[in-house]
Amino acid sequence: MLNQQAAALDRLFQALADPSRRVMVERLARGPASVSELARPLAMSLPAVVQHLQVLEASGLVRSEKTGRVRTCRIEPTALKTAEHWIAERRSTWERRLDRLGDYLAEEAGRPRRGSKR
């Protein structure tokens, strides 16, 4: 189970680690698009776009559906949330630690030092 979650996060972050794939995710965040619409701003061949699309679909960030001759791609917000959540959790662990450290230091500052003559 933990391994499956780890593999899912591997695929998510791996999918986001490419500038062309991020351009595709940005475009799909604004609404569904066909493969050729996704390809338009990218300086690459259609097969290359399709390969990137496959990585995005395998990660769960994007799903696509073929109607007639047009494949329509959509973003999968749950996958975006999973990746965001993992990072946010680590950041909040770090911030809680910083708060505790701050409290401790404030407490120490208010306490007379051992051996001081006050």
Next chain:
Amino acid sequence: MLNQQAAALDRLFQALADPSRRVMVERLARGPASVSELARPLAMSLPAVVQHLQVLEASGLVRSEKTGRVRTCRIEPTALKTAEHWIAERRSTWERRLDRLGDYLAEEAGRPRRGSKR
């Protein structure tokens, strides 16, 4: 400038796309650690841990400092925020779009249909 930002995001997401590196980030979110402390929960050689550490440092997620013979590693929360922010922005673009779609549909539902006899 845009290319530099893209390269930074590539490195960030790439760094997070490995389960051992995520274990290291999780550990460092709880406070600074030495390289051998980072290695403890991982089933791998110290040189392998050092390689992962180098990837994390190159991404800006971790920095380390050597004092005497001990290298102490710390998390760099700004880098975590950069990655989180990129995802959050896409998610909110998507949610705004959904809200607008909802408003539009609610408006349409309240409006008598063209050609209806109401």
